[in-house]
Amino acid sequence: MKKFTVPIVIAGVVTAVVALVAFGGNASPRDPMTGATEFNIPVQDAALVTDGDILYQASCASCHGSDLRGTDFGPSQLSVVYQPGHHPDESYASAALNGVRSHHWDFGDMQPIAGLSGADMDRIVAFIRETQRTEGFEPYPPR
Numbered sequence: 001m002k003k004f005t006v007p008i009v010i011a012g013v014v015t016a017v018v019a020l021v022a023f024g025g026n027a028s029p030r031d032p033m034t035g036a037t038e039f040n041i042p043v044q045d046a047a048l049v050t051d052g053d054i055l056y057q058a059s060c061a062s063c064h065g066s067d068l069r070g071t072d073f074g075p076s077q078l079s080v081v082y083q084p085g086h087h088p089d090e091s092y093a094s095a096a097l098n099g100v101r102s103h104h105w106d107f108g109d110m111q112p113i114a115g116l117s118g119a120d121m122d123r124i125v126a127f128i129r130e131t132q133r134t135e136g137f138e139p140y141p142p143r
Helices: 002-023 046-059 089-098 118-135
Strands: none
Touching: 046 118, 089 118
16 A cells, blocks of 8 residues: 555645646736736835825726726726836826826826826836736736
């Protein structure tokens, strides 16, 4: 009976490792359009992210959702259209500070957000990018 125990244990371990690799485990988020696991988003400064979360919740969450996944009033900031290669950091600041015409969604034009500064937007963008980096992106158009 003992001579079968070792091969069975080894087979079990190998199966578990293969399943973990195949089905995710602690896998990186994937781009739903390309399957890529790299979004070229660097780790953001923790202090900026913390401040940005507070500013985002106060200024952006009512339209874009407290979890960045959108509402009936504004799109998800985790949509793949907001990856840095398509919407660079500066586009966030410009949209919030100057407003922006609707061009991907049917939510209507975004009006400028009163009371935000460029430094505030740096913090908000750090929060958004860190969340995108850790959560990944949703497909566009949404399913």
